[in-house]
Amino acid sequence: MLPAAGFHRNRRRADGLAHYGKSCAAARSTAGRRRRGIVPRKRSAAPVGEGFRRCPGCDQVKPVDEFPRATTSSGRHGYCTPCHDARGQETAQRLYGGTREYHLRRRYGIGEKEFQELPAEQGGVCAVCGTPDPQHLDHDHRTGWVRGILCFNCNGGLGQFRDDQSRPAGAITYLRGTTWQRVLIHPGVYQMCSPTRGRPPSPRS
Incomplete structure (x- = not known):
């Protein structure tokens, strides 16, 4: 039995807590990433300056603005934009055979x-x-x-x-009501009728 602090929050559940404890959830996530062939993030102990962060994909320190926005606590994704896009394309290729199939399935539910x-x-x-x-x-x-x-x-x-x-x-x-109409008045004879509304064109137009 674990205290509530040992679980991540999940607002979709009745008790507001995740099904697995934090340690079990981390182990399951690691095992799942290993099965899918995802390489663990590279972590560096070297500090970075204010307004910068290190991308674990290319292992470069970049300004925070070069990381895509996210709904996480930091407001940014963990990978820089090029690495983030490359990872997304790799996932779409691996799971769906290409980005087009991925977007069709994800947005419209068809392939x-x-x-x-x-x-x-x-x-x-x-x-x-x-x-x-x-x-x-x-x-x-x-x-x-x-x-x-x-x-x-x-x-x-x-x-x-x-x-x-x-x-x-x-x-x-x-x-x-505003477009000139081509009206048949006799077989093979048409007449252009003026619109019921609208202004005549300017002489300079």
């Missing part, structure tokens, strides 16, 4: 195989405007569910409209 199947289901075109070879994955921002593959412009447009159906409907109404 490269599922991503490639979506355009085929859409006939190889953007699900909104029909532009060939769309490359941008669209998802519901509230549920996270994948909806389809869009071109750059349509994907950005839906993002700007914040998935609110009244916004594109309002945009259509606005365009109809």
Whole structure:
């Protein structure tokens, strides 16, 4: 039996404490890192100056600003930005076979195989405007569910409209009232009709 001080805090648990004691958690972490082939951090006894810290990856002393921000007590990651990025790419390659597969799985819950199947289901075109070879994955921002593959412009447009159906409907109404329309008045004869709203262009434009 260990006192509460012998456990790390975990706000997700009912008692607010981690399942394993600090010593057991450290041993499990070390064993897990060893199984995954992660080299232990290099620790140096040499002191560093104020505003600097030593990166255990490249073993160089660098300004704190060269370490990525984090939610840790120090506010920074333990590795400098180049080493941090390299470790992330190595992990993505080792666990997922590449960074693209990693990001697709982590953000959208699908892999490269599922991503490639979506355009085929859409006939190889953007699900909104029909532009060939769309490359941008669209998802519901509230549920996270994948909806389809869009071109750059349509994907950005839906993002700007914040998935609110009244916004594109309002945009259509606005365009109809401010854009010159090509209206069929006789078979093969069209007439340009002026918008119901809007100002005429400046003579200098």
